[in-house]
Amino acid sequence: MGEPDRGFATRAIHAGQEPDPVTGAVMPPIYQTSTYVQDAVGRHKGYEYARTQNRTREMLEACVASLEGADQGIAFASGTAAIHAILTLLSSGDE
Numbered sequence: 001m002g003e004p005d006r007g008f009a010t011r012a013i014h015a016g017q018e019p020d021p022v023t024g025a026v027m028p029p030i031y032q033t034s035t036y037v038q039d040a041v042g043r044h045k046g047y048e049y050a051r052t053q054n055r056t057r058e059m060l061e062a063c064v065a066s067l068e069g070a071d072q073g074i075a076f077a078s079g080t081a082a083i084h085a086i087l088t089l090l091s092s093g094d095e
Contacts, residue, residue: 008067016062031056 006014017028031054036047047053057075065073076082 011066012063015066016059028056028059 017026019026020028031050033054034050036044036049038044038048047055061073061075063073064075065071074085076085
């Protein structure tokens, strides 16, 4: 769980953010593309459509998970989307 050898401030700055292997950039770019190149229809190279998954969101999720001491994190576009996801997973009588 998390990265206990690093302090909170260090994790807040670095967790989920590896330097870009091509440019050496330390800060991640904000990917604004909506679609990605595919090998064939339905066969993508890691990302298919920005609303379902993108590198910027993955880095945010990794950073927040590290700060919370969790293995994984999920980022939502709104609080309503987060509440909807939780309610979809729950059944009557769950606590």
